[in-house]
Amino acid sequence: MGSSTSSNLVLMMIMILLSCVLSSSNNVEVEGVEKSVPLKDGLSWQFYAKSCPNLEFIIREQLIKIFKDDIAQAAGLLRLHFHDCFVQGCDGSVLLDGSASGPSEKNAPPNLTLRAKAFKIINDLRAIIHQKCGRVVSCSDITALAARDAVFLSGGPIYAVPLGRRDGLEFATLEVTLANLPPPTSSASAIVDQLATNQKLDPTDVVALSGGHTIGIAHCPSFGDRLYPNQDSTMDQNFAKKLKGVCPKKDTDAFTFQDILTPNIFDNKYYIDLMNRQGLFTSDQDLFTFSKTKEIVKSFAINQWLFFEKFVIAMTKMGQLNVLTGNQGEIRANCSVRNPQKTAFLASVVENGEIMTNF
Ligand code: HEM
C-alpha cells in the first residue's frame, strides 16, 4: 500500500516534470548556429552594441503590442524578410516604393500579396529607433529582427541575428522579383534545384524554410490550380472540399490559413499537414513526395526541436544572402524611399545638417 502510494507519487512527479519540459519546448533558444553558418564579412552579432544598445528591446516591445492586437501581422513580417532576401539580397529593396511586391505596386501578380501593414510596421519601428539612436540602423536589419521576433512571439525558436546590413539603392523590378521567387505551382525538385543554384541552400534548408508556412494565410489564386479544373489527386478529399468552399472559383479573392491545425502558432504542425496531404501549395505538398525531401519532412513532423534548429540555421543563411555592408548602400532615413542624392559641395552641408539633427 505504502510503496504503491510512493510509486504513484514518483509517477506523478515524472508526469509533472514531463509536462513542464513539453510545454516549454516552444520558445526554445537555438544557440551555436555560428558553428554551422559562417558570418558574412561586415556583419556581426554585436553590431549595434554601442550605437543602439536598446535596438532589440525596442523592436520586441513594439511587436508585442502589435501582435497582441493582431497576431496575423507576424506572418506578414516573416514573409517580408523572405522576399527581401531572395530578391537582390537582404538590402531592404523590397521596402522601396516601386518594388514589384511593394504595397503601392498595382501590377504585382496576385501571389505576391505582401501585407501593406507589414511595410508600415517596419517604417514605424524605424522612426522610433532613429529617434532614440540616430540614423544608424538600416531598414534591412530592422526587417531581419522583426522577422525573428515574429517567429519567436508566435511560439517559435529564439535566436541571435547577425547585424550590419546596409540598405540598397535600387528597388526590385518585376522581372528580377519573379525570377527569384519560386511560384507556389513549382515542384519540390524545381525549388530544390533553383535554391541550390541561386541561394546555395540545400534540401534541408528548403524544407525548413518552407516551414514558415506554419503561420499566415494564402489567397485562392495561389492554390486554385490544385482545385480547378481538376482536383489534384494528392490532396486529401476533405481538405479539397473545404478549400472549394472558400474558393468557389480559381481566382476568388478569398483566403485561407496555411496551417489548418494551428494557424497562428509557429510549430511543426505544417509538416503534419503535409503528411496528412493537407498542404496548401504544390510547392508545399510536393516536399512530401520528392525523394530528396520526404524524409526531412517526416523528421520535422516527429521532432519539433529538430525543425527549430534547422529553421534557425536556414534563416541565418537566408538572412545573409547578398548583404551590403561597410560603406556600401546607405542607412535609409525612410524605408520606402532612398535618401535624397547629394551633389558634391552641398553634400557636406546636408551631411552636417543631418548629423546635427540626428545625434
Ligand atoms: C520555397 C518557396 C516559397 C513559395 C513558393 C512561397 C509561396 C507563398 C505564397 C504563394 C504565399 C501566399 C500568398 C497569398 O496568396 O497571399 C505565401 C505566404 C507566406 N509565406 Fe511563402 N513561399 C515560399 C517560401 C517562404 C519562406 C522561405 C518563408 C519564410 C521563412 C515564407 C513565409 C510565408 C508566410 C509567413 C506567408 C503568409 C503571409 C501572410 O499571412 O501575410 N514563405 N508564400
Ligand SMILES: *[C@@H]1O[C@H](CO)[C@@H](O)[C@H](O)[C@H]1NC(C)=O
Ligand atoms: C505568380 O503566379 C503567376 C501565374 O499565376 C506565375 O506566372 C508567377 O510565376 C507566380 N509568381 C510567384 C512569385 O509566385
Ligand SMILES: *[C@@H]1O[C@H](CO)[C@@H](O)[C@H](O)[C@H]1NC(C)=O
Ligand atoms: C516616407 O516616404 C513616403 C514616400 O514614399 C511618404 O509617403 C511617407 O510619408 C514618408 N514617411 C515618413 C515617416 O517620412
